[in-house]
Amino acid sequence: METDATKYIWFNGKMIPWADATVHVTAHALHYGSAVFEGIRAYATNKGPQIFRLKEHIDRLFNSAKIYRFPLAVTKDDVMDACKKIITENGLEYGYIRPLIFMGEVGLGVKFKKGKNADAMVCALPWGAYLGEEGLKKGIKVCVSSWRRLAPDTIPTEAKAAGNYLSSILIANECTNNGYAEAIALDSNGYISEGSGENVFLVKDNVIYTAPDTAGLLPGITRDAVIKIAQDMGIKVVTQPLPREFVYLADEMFFTGTAAEITPIASVDGIDVGPGYRGPITEKLQNAFFALVKGDAEDKYGWLTPCK
Numbered sequence: 548m549e550t551d552a553t554k555y556i557w558f559n560g561k562m563i564p565w566a567d568a569t570v571h572v573t574a575h576a577l578h579y580g581s582a583v584f585e586g587i588r589a590y591a592t593n594k595g596p597q598i599f600r601l602k603e604h605i606d607r608l609f610n611s612a613k614i615y616r617f618p619l620a621v622t623k624d625d626v627m628d629a630c631k632k633i634i635t636e637n638g639l640e641y642g643y644i645r646p647l648i649f650m651g652e653v654g655l656g657v658k659f660k661k662g663k664n665a666d667a668m669v670c671a672l673p674w675g676a677y678l679g680e681e682g683l684k685k686g687i688k689v690c691v692s693s694w695r696r697l698a699p700d701t702i703p704t705e706a707k708a709a710g711n712y713l714s715s716i717l718i719a720n721e722c723t724n725n726g727y728a729e730a731i732a733l734d735s736n737g738y739i740s741e742g743s744g745e746n747v748f749l750v751k752d753n754v755i756y757t758a759p760d761t762a763g764l765l766p767g768i769t770r771d772a773v774i775k776i777a778q779d780m781g782i783k784v785v786t787q788p789l790p791r792e793f794v795y796l797a798d799e800m801f802f803t804g805t806a807a808e809i810t811p812i813a814s815v816d817g818i819d820v821g822p823g824y825r826g827p828i829t830e831k832l833q834n835a836f837f838a839l840v841k842g843d844a845e846d847k848y849g850w851l852t853p854c855k
């Protein structure tokens with residue numbers, strides 16, 4: 548059993564023991580990548596564990612399923628309820644929640660068969676900082692990947708689908724093998740897209756820049772949160788196509804994502820970003836973000852959902 552295994556997994560409406568939540572080797576998703584999923588965080592707060600932007604994540608999950616025309620037997624309410632229960636019934640104070648909707652034992656034909664619904668599961672893992680606690684403070688070393696993100700007329704990146712992560716695997720493994728913590732991929736037009744599992748921001752002359760949804764990226768829920776927080780601080784945020792050289796000239800850079808939260812970028816391709824460590828705007832955004840998600844600041848956007 549995995550070391551971070553929890554007691555229960557929610558599978559098609561039932562809470563069952565972790566070890567019993569298995570699928571058949573002919574599962575469609577295993578062969579063709581036909582699964583859509585979410586990554587959601589529950590934070591420990593003084594009101595107990597609370598889930599960050601649960602509704603937005605479940606909306607995105609069902610949008611991903613809609614794009615692929617998955618036949619569904621579960622509702623948004625079922626999955627939202629499962630996300631809360633997976634935390635409480637496993638006795639977790641915080642955790643990373645993974646809902647997955649996938650085509651299971653529906654036959655090996657690529658086309659979906661009439662009358663065969665997708666399966667659904669929700670599990671949770673007690674995960675901390677994805678790119679390391681140290682990375683959150685000092686920043687990480689990244690490179691520009693030799694792999695491009697998916698072209699818009701190939702596989703839709705607006706859907707968070709399992710198959711998209713073959714691109715992420717190429718990007719993440721290449722950069723790790725070359726000694727970097729993460730990579731930034733370009734889109735099919737050569738503009739900055741995103742990391743293997745994060746959106747990317749850069750700061751130049753006190754203005755924050757990020758790539759548009761059309762740049763082969765997943766429009767992140769943390770990206771949206773950071774844009775709102777920054778604008779409320781009076782910082783200008785510009786969403787525009789970003790040429791590669793912007794990353795070498797930025798004053799500050801950071802990644803955002805459910806797993807990465809807000810992780811500063813210290814250097815790109817061996818060139819320091821600004822002074823080569825976390826910049827003041829990144830730190831200000833991190834402080835506001837962590838105060839909110841940990842319940843230390845007022846939840847003025849209504850982004851937290853209690854698990855009980």
Ligand SMILES: Cc1ncc(COP(=O)(O)O)c(C=O)c1O
Pocket residue numbers: 586715741742743744745746764765766767768769770803804805806
């Ligand atoms: C490819 C990719 N881009 C961006 C993100 C960031 O999205 P979010 O902030 O919604 O987690 C993720 C993480 O889910 C991702 O996998």
